[in-house]
Amino acid sequence: MRYDYLLFDADNTLFDFDRAEERALRATLEFFGYPLDSDTRELYRTINRVLWRRLDLGEISREALVVERFALFDRAMGGGRDAAALNRFYLDRLSEGAELLPGAEALCRSLAPRATLALVTNGVARAQRGRLARSALNGLFPYVFISEEVGWQKPQREFFSHVCSAMAIRDRRRAVVIGDNLVSDVQGGLQSGLDAVWFNPNGLPNPTQVRPTWEARSFSALEDYLCGGAGASK
DSSP, X not given: OOOSEEEEOOBTXXXXXXXXXXXXXXXXXXXXXXXXXXXXXXXXXHHHHHHXXXXXXXXXXXXXXXXXXXXXXXXXXXXXXXXXXXXXXXXXXXXXXXXXXXXXXHHHHHHTTTSEEEEEEOSOHHHHHHHHHHSTTTXXXXXXXXXXXXXOOTTOHHHHHHHHHHTTOOOGGGEEEEESOIXXXXXXXXXXXXXXXXXXXXXXXXXXXXXXXXXXXXXXXXHHHHTTOOOOOO
């Protein structure tokens, strides 16, 4: 193995977050009486994306974000609903979304006997704990680090320092962060002295100055790289 410790992001790296979000959002809109059309759903997603980007940059707290996204959405839709109640209902539905990306379970089952696996996520604990418990990955990760519980978030150095301390990682060269987000996962890992693999199955361009240790376009290529393959192809 190229590494002894594999620090996996959760959403859109192992878990199919887009599918879980779509189901949870539809249920929330229907329950609270909003239209179910694509424009309404895209309005929420746009607001949510902007706020999560601000979280990555340290401009807003998670506690404020999860309520503010629904407050802004409801205001744009005419107002009148309780944003905190919207968020609670949505997170309960989101916690039920345990679907994995195709190949994620096989990858983790293959790697688990050969390295120590950890889940490192900025997601909300209420949702992430429920999703992991319902998923086929339950029991494969001896370590789970959720920023809401840790007290710091990716890409902060303190988050990764906490992870390394809790896992007794003394040589950070033996650990790698694997995730789909160039800022929270890749930049966060690199600036903390860890290697970082960008999981990029859709072949998206990299418009940033962040340079991952390696880029993976598939789970099979990722496994080959982690297991010591030459890594000549993505």
